[in-house]
Amino acid sequence: MIAQIxxxxxxxxxxxxxxxxxxxxxxxxxLGRAEDRSDRPxxxxxxxxxxxxxxxxxxxxxxxxxxxFFLYAGFVIINIEVVExxxxxxxxxxxxxxxxxxxxxxxxxxxxxxxxxxxxxGCVVFLIRRNVLKIRRFSGKEMTSWPKSDANYILIIEILxxxxxxxxxxxxxxLQQQNYPHYIQAGAFPVSQFIAPLMPQNAExxxxxERGAWWFHILGILxxxxxxxxxxxxxxIMAFPNTWYSNLNPKGSFNNMDSVTNEVKAMLDPSxxxxxxxxxxxxxxxxxxxxxxxxxxxxxxxxxxxxxTSVCPANITGKLLSPRKIxxxxxxxxxxxxxxxxxxxxxxxxxxxxxxxxxTREEIWACTxxxxxxxxxxxxxxxxxxxxxxxxxxxxxxxxxAASVNSMFGNIENNGAPWKYAPSxxxxxxxxx
Amino acid sequence: xxxxTVPTMAELLAKGEEPEILFxxxxxxxxxxxxxxxxxxxxxxxxxxxxxxxVLGTEExxxxxxxxxxxxxxxFQMQAMANIELLNAYQVKKIVTGCPHCFNTLRNEYPNLxxxxxxxxxxxxxxxxxxxxKLRAEGGESFKGxxxxxxxxxxxxxxxxxxxxxxxxxxxxxxxxxxxxxxKSNGLCCGAGGAQMFKEPEPGTKDVNIERTEEILxxxxxxxxxxxxFCMTMLSDGIKNFNKEQEVEVLDIAEITVKANGL
Numbered sequence: 001m002i003a004q005i006x007x008x009x010x011x012x013x014x015x016x017x018x019x020x021x022x023x024x025x026x027x028x029x030x031l032g033r034a035e036d037r038s039d040r041p042x043x044x045x046x047x048x049x050x051x052x053x054x055x056x057x058x059x060x061x062x063x064x065x066x067x068x069f070f071l072y073a074g075f076v077i078i079n080i081e082v083v084e085x086x087x088x089x090x091x092x093x094x095x096x097x098x099x100x101x102x103x104x105x106x107x108x109x110x111x112x113x114x115x116x117x118x119x120x121x122g123c124v125v126f127l128i129r130r131n132v133l134k135i136r137r138f139s140g141k142e143m144t145s146w147p148k149s150d151a152n153y154i155l156i157i158e159i160l161x162x163x164x165x166x167x168x169x170x171x172x173x174x175l176q177q178q179n180y181p182h183y184i185q186a187g188a189f190p191v192s193q194f195i196a197p198l199m200p201q202n203a204e205x206x207x208x209x210e211r212g213a214w215w216f217h218i219l220g221i222l223x224x225x226x227x228x229x230x231x232x233x234x235x236x237i238m239a240f241p242n243t244w245y246s247n248l249n250p251k252g253s254f255n256n257m258d259s260v261t262n263e264v265k266a267m268l269d270p271s272x273x274x275x276x277x278x279x280x281x282x283x284x285x286x287x288x289x290x291x292x293x294x295x296x297x298x299x300x301x302x303x304x305x306x307x308x309t310s311v312c313p314a315n316i317t318g319k320l321l322s323p324r325k326i327x328x329x330x331x332x333x334x335x336x337x338x339x340x341x342x343x344x345x346x347x348x349x350x351x352x353x354x355x356x357x358x359x360t361r362e363e364i365w366a367c368t369x370x371x372x373x374x375x376x377x378x379x380x381x382x383x384x385x386x387x388x389x390x391x392x393x394x395x396x397x398x399x400x401x402a403a404s405v406n407s408m409f410g411n412i413e414n415n416g417a418p419w420k421y422a423p424s425x426x427x428x429x430x431x432x433x
Numbered sequence: 434x435x436x437x438t439v440p441t442m443a444e445l446l447a448k449g450e451e452p453e454i455l456f457x458x459x460x461x462x463x464x465x466x467x468x469x470x471x472x473x474x475x476x477x478x479x480x481x482x483x484x485x486x487x488v489l490g491t492e493e494x495x496x497x498x499x500x501x502x503x504x505x506x507x508x509f510q511m512q513a514m515a516n517i518e519l520l521n522a523y524q525v526k527k528i529v530t531g532c533p534h535c536f537n538t539l540r541n542e543y544p545n546l547x548x549x550x551x552x553x554x555x556x557x558x559x560x561x562x563x564x565x566x567k568l569r570a571e572g573g574e575s576f577k578g579x580x581x582x583x584x585x586x587x588x589x590x591x592x593x594x595x596x597x598x599x600x601x602x603x604x605x606x607x608x609x610x611x612x613x614x615x616x617k618s619n620g621l622c623c624g625a626g627g628a629q630m631f632k633e634p635e636p637g638t639k640d641v642n643i644e645r646t647e648e649i650l651x652x653x654x655x656x657x658x659x660x661x662x663f664c665m666t667m668l669s670d671g672i673k674n675f676n677k678e679q680e681v682e683v684l685d686i687a688e689i690t691v692k693a694n695g696l
Contacts, residue, residue, distance in 0.1 A: 060619070252592025253541030256513075260506045261546065264514060284504060313622040318638030366635040369502045369627030370587040375618050391504030405503050408631035412508055416494030417460040418631055427490040429462070429469035430439040430476075 007089040007218075014222035021229035025300055028338040032293035037245040044244045047380070052243040057378040061307070064129075067122040071158065074119035075236065078165070081112050085218050095172075098186030109187035113169060116162040117191045123155040123162075130155075137306035140315075142325035147232065147304050154233045161220045168213035170195040171206045178203055183210075235303035239379045242301040245294055246380040251371045254388060259283065284392025287353040288334045291389055298381040299331035308373035308383060314366040321366035323373035323383035329358035330386060355390050364390045365402065439476050441490040442523045452487040454479075454558075455525045457539065459532040460495050461662035467669065468531070468662035474691040475531050475555050481696050482567045486529075492519060496538040503628035510546065513538075517548035527551045529558045531687070533588035533661045534626075540593070554589055556599035556660050556686055563601055573695030576606040582613055582654040583686075584645070584668060585620035586661035599660045602686040606693055611652045621645050625663035646671030649681070656682045658689060 037044075050056045055072060058065040084097045098105045130138050130151060138151070170192035175183040180203050189196075199206065228234045260283065262274040285291045308323035309315050315322050333354045340348045355364075367387045374382050394400045401409075408418045416423050445452055456479065462472040479486045497512030520528075528550050530536040540552035553561075562568035570576070581603055589595045596617045603610055615621040624634070624641025634640055646668065649657050657672075659665045662685075669683045684692075 250537075250541050250593050252537035252588050254501055256510065256542060256545055257506045260510050264507065264510045268514065283506065311619070311621075313624060313641045313644070314635070314637070316621075317624075317634075317641050317644050319635045320637075321635070362635050365632070366637075367627050368587070368622045368624060368629050368641065370622035371591040372587075372619075372622065375591050388502070388504060392506055393504075395504035396507060401503065402632050404632040405628060408499060408503070408628065409505055409508055412495045412497070412500055412512065416512075417464060418495060418499050419460065419464055421464045423494070424491055426463045426493060427441075427488070429458070429464075429472050430437070430488075430490075 001092070004090060004092050010219060010222060011086070011089070014226055018225050018229070021226070024338060024342075025229055025234075027341075028334050029293050029296045029300065031289050031334070031337065032291050032296040033289070035292035035294055037294060040248055043248055044246070047246050047248070048240060048244040051246070051378070051380055052239040055378070057376075057380075060376070063125075067125050070115070070118040070122035071126075074115040074122075074162070077115055078112050078119075080108065081165070082218070082221060085214070089218060094182055095184060095186045098184060105186055106188040109169070110190050113166065113189060113191040116165050119162045120159055123159045127152065127155050137310040140306065140309060140322055140324065141320075142322055142328050143304070143306075147328070150231050150233075151304070153227075154231065157220065157224055157227075161217060161224070164213045164217040164220065166192045166195060168210055168217060170199055171210035171213065174199060174201065175203065175206050175210065178206075180207070232303045235301055235379060238297065238301035242297055243380050245297065247294075247374075247382055247385075251374055254385075257283070257392075282393065283396035284394070285386070285389035286355050286393045286397070288330060288337055290393070291330070291354075291386060295330065295382070295386050295389070296334055298383075298386075299327050299334060301379050302327040302331065302381055303379075304328065305378070307376040307378065308381070311372040311376045313368055313370060313372065319362075319366040320360065321363045326359060326363070326383040326386055327381060330354060333358050355393060359390060361394065361400070363387075364394070365405075437473060437476055437480065440487045441492075442487045442525075443490070443492065445487050446523065450485075451524070453485045454527045454529050455520075455523075456486050456488050457496075457528050457530040457535050458488055458493060459530060459535040459662070461666075462531040463493070465662055465666070467665055471662065471665070471685040471687050472531055474685070474687040474696075475529075477691050477696040478555075478559065478562070478568070478687060481694065482562050489519070496535045498534040498538045499628045499631060501538070501542070502626070503631075509542075513543055513546050513548070517543060517546055520548060520550065525550055527553075529553050529555055531555050531662070533586040533592070534663070537588040537592050554593075554595060554598070554660070556589065556602060557595060559686060559690055560598040560601040563605055568690065568694070570605045570607070570690075570693035574692040576608040576656070576689070576693060579606075579608045579655045580611055580653065581606070581608045581656045581658055581689075582611050582649060582652050583616070583658045583660075584613065584623065584649065584664055585617055586659070586664050587620065587622050587626050589660055590620050591618055599658065599686050602690055603658060606689070608656075611654060613648055613652060615648065621648065623661075623664040623667035625667050630663050630666070640671075642667035642671040643674060646675060650675060650677060654681060656684055656689070658684055658686050660686050 055069060058068055087096050088094060129135050169189050172183060173189045173192055174196050176185050258275060258277040262277060265272045266274060282290060288296060304324060306324050312323050340350055364387050369384060371384060374384055411418050411420050415421060456475060458472050461468040494516060495512055497509035501509035528539055533554055536552060536554040559568065583599055583603060622641060623645055657668060659668055665683060665685060672678055672681050672683055
């Protein structure tokens with residue numbers, strides 16, 4: 001009875017804490033300006049099922065894709081086991097699904113065990129890739145000690161959770177063999193039966209191990225749940241809404257700013273009545289609030305895998321730009337802005353901004369807008385859109401661009417071509433063969 | 434081949450005629466010496482298959498693409514609205530461009546400003562003509578057995594998912610086609626996009642076109658095919674940088690088509 005009450009207390013506090021942190025992130029995302037992504041629901045559903053649920057964009061890197069699939073499948077399927085643990089925990093039952101499911105239960109537990117083992121294999125391989133093989137995309141300027149530790153913590157926690165699950169089953173398996181009361185005959189143990197011989201055979205001790213592992217497993221999961229909002233691992237949740245709200249237009253299509261259309265049309269036709277616009281009071285983005293909510297959702301979805309940066313032509317050739325850093329900077333700045341709101345109220349200004357305090361001019365101007373980053377992202381994040389919004393601010397609000405870029409603008413304006421040629425010479429190509 | 438005649442929209446309108454297709458030449462195609470040759474070759478192809486076309490001539494103006502990528506939305510929309518006014522006045526329905534950047538801008542960014550046209554890139558036109566049997570690879574230079582590779586322009590490939598059309602133009606050559614390590618959706622940029630063409634690169638360890646050229650040279654092609662005037666400049670510079678102009682030719686797919694047909 002005490003155990004049940006304790007369990008409920010843990011479960012409720014973990015849920016409340018998680019709910020509060022998710023609400024905070026939701027509030028932060030909504031600090032972004034409006035953007036309509038409610039069209040084409042069927043296409044959105046298809047994209048989400050394919051890209052997030054079906055992991056379709058992971059396949060470009062087969063080794064990572066297979067290992068990641070172990071973790072992903074393990075996470076999704078072993079959650080069915082968590083449901084049983086929750087019911088057992090609340091009602092003081094043991095393996096409550098065994099009776100209603102009958103022989104199916106054995107298959108379920110058996111497959112969970114195999115998945116748990118595969119998850120451990122996947123995590124070990126990932127740890128080796130990060131810490132021993134030191135694969136290039138896991139390093140970089142933005143991969144400071146926290147992002148690196150974060151990745152390792154996640155992998156270690158997952159190994160511990162899966163180990164506890166297998167240890168729990170091994171003890172349960174032995175207790176079942178000893179016909180120990182309360183431990184009903186249920187489940188198949190294709191993996192943990194091999195751990196069983198390594199266990200003490202004393203029944204009281206086994207109960208202690210089984211209970212200990214059970215508590216470790218579920219408290220671990222509750223703690224891990226509350227680690228998510230502070231970690232790149234939050235992608236396991238965000239991948240789904242983020243792919244739902246994907247950009248469905250061709251990648252080369254940059255949005256036409258309605259605020260500018262209003263100004264240009266008013267200039268061409270004084271009787272023109274401006275249309276309502278979603279964009280803020282300034283052109284482009286200086287800080288996170290000037291970006292759209294989708295840019296901000298992208299930032300919370302990023303799991304720092306570095307596929308974007310590893311295919312970025314600027315980054316490959318040693319420039320400062322790293323699309324992953326653009327996403328991490330956006331998220332870190334947004335977290336800072338959110339914390340400021342919590343501590344000092346919503347109108348507080350800290351005198352900092354995304355552009356300059358986090359992302360430098362040198363970074364945004366190194367982009368070739370080639371879309372390699374957006375193509376590479378397994379969860380359809382768009383770093384390019386943020387870069388363009390920052391450029392828009394630099395150019396239209398500050399008139400800050402390289403002299404050569406400014407003269408390109410001047411040439412287009414005056415000659416209708418980015419180079420200094422006379423418009424009257426435009427058709428000369430037809431003559432000089 | 435008969436003399437090249439390039440009618441303008443204004444001339445056709447004066448005669449009360451309208452073309453089947455408008456050829457949008459683009460700034461590079463109009464002014465850049467190397468690209469001008471490609472422009473004339475596209476006209477030769479159009480003339481060869483008897484497709485009635487016209488250009489805007491001196492009435493054409495920049496689509497605004499480099500301004501937009503560089504963040505100057507004002508300038509872009511000013512250009513766009515002026516161009517749309519002109520195109521709509523001529524009641525243009527179908528456009529072929531000689532540049533993936535013009536293609537992308539006209540196709541994707543003009544419609545919601547009031548410019549609705551069917552826009553294709555010249556590689557797609559060549560593909561259509563081949564599929565219709567109007568264009569073959571005969572009567573000209575033979576590319577048989579030559580090693581040819583193709584560099585995907587970002588604004589044709591990733592930006593608009595056009596990967597097969599330019600390859601179609603190469604497949605009919607009976608040449609040895611080799612793909613670069615980074616091709617199609619994984620293609621590496623030449624380094625000119627996003628207004629980089631008009632500025633110095635940021636400090637780094639090498640230029641993007643050098644990185645790309647190294648990859649091209651690794652497959653030892655006789656010809657590297659391009660489909661974008663900016664890629665053409667970047668790749669030609671890259672090949673020159675390695676003193677490989679004698680071994681590796683950089684040709685636009687329109688030029689290859691013209692050569693293969695002896696136009």
